[in-house]
Structure formats: C-alpha cells, structure tokens
Amino acid sequence: VLDSQYGMYVWPCAVVLAQYLWAQRGSLPGKRVLEVGAGVSLPGVLAAKCGAQVVLSDSEELPQCLQNCRRSCLMNQLPHVPVLGLTWGRVSPELLSLAPIDIVLGSDVFFDPKDFEDIVTMIYFLLEKNPHAQFWTTYQVRSSDWSIEALLCKWKLKSTHVPLPSFGADKEHLASSSLPGRHTIEMMIISLAQSDG
Secondary structure: OOOHHHHHOOOHHHHHHHHHHHHOHHHOOOOEEEEOOOOOOHHHHHHHHOOOEEEEEEOOOOHHHHHHHHHHHHHOOOOOOOEEEOOOOOOOHHHHOOOOOOEEEEEOOOOOHHHHHHHHHHHHHHHHHOOOOEEEEEEEOOOOOOOOHHHHHHOOEEEEEOOHHHHOOOOOOHHHOOOOOOOOEEEEEEEEOOOOO
C-alpha cells in the first residue's frame, strides 16, 4: 500500500535534483521533460521555470498527489503544465501516448525495494521509446543491501554516477535549504546501454 504522505513533502533528494537542474539550466530551454513520482514537483517545476516543456506525473492511484502536482504548478504560475497519472510497472494509455521526451526526472523514487523493478521497467520503456533520452535521478542511500545494478543489467541500461560536488550539492545545507537530518544522497544518470553492433 502506498502512503500518500510520501508525495506531500519536499524530500532531500528533490532539492539535490533541483540543484543539478539549476546547474544545467542553460541546456534546459526547449527540452522535453517528464518527472515521474513527482510529489510536490520541485524538480519539474524548476525545469519548467528554466524553459523546458514539462509533464509531471505521479501514481494514478494517488489522486491527492496528482492534485498536489497541479497545485505546485498553479502556485508557480505554470497553469499549462500537464499532470498525468502514471503508475510504475503499469502500461496505460497515458504512458503509451506520451509525446517524445529528452529527460526523465525522478527524485527519491528508489525508496522501497519492492518497487525497484517496476520503476526500472517503466524507465526502460521510456528510454527504448526515446533512445537519446536520459533518466536523471537522485536517491537516498537507505541500506547498503539495496541496489538496482542487477536490474539495470537485466534491462540493458547503464548508469553514470554524478558526484554531488560537481554541481554544488555537497554542502551541509543542500541547495541553501535547511533540511532536517543527515542524508547520504547520490545522483546518477541512466541511459540505454550501447549495443556492440
């Protein structure tokens, strides 16, 4: 059972991903961006403010999270940003009819191991449909036993680690905010693995 409260809070990973987007802001105008598991939509809203064409999404099973995405858009003068119900691991008409995308965003989507394969499957589908797209994701290290590496191999995806100092996200107060607690946050960019021929 999903706890709808997950999507009602700005998690530290969202702030780190937003910091990365800010560092990349010069490359965002005109990019087609989909944020999955958007919650309060900080990364997607920032991408839209930087000139990207953004679609926000969260689970179709959590209408309050979808409403939260809409509210974030309205509060940030982005009333025309589409909000879709996309549930990890489920092929829906909304997923099938998505326009081409360049970047998929996901902050802290890898928080429950039971969902990892559904998330990676959806990302694979999106990247297969958009071979030059990338999945920019941040995640909080919650257990040294949790890994998506085997799933990335299974789905023929590769990941590139992005060091937090490379975009100024290694500060005690991430992105100049005072987030509670100490968090080990990592960032990676996932793309299709190149075939050998």
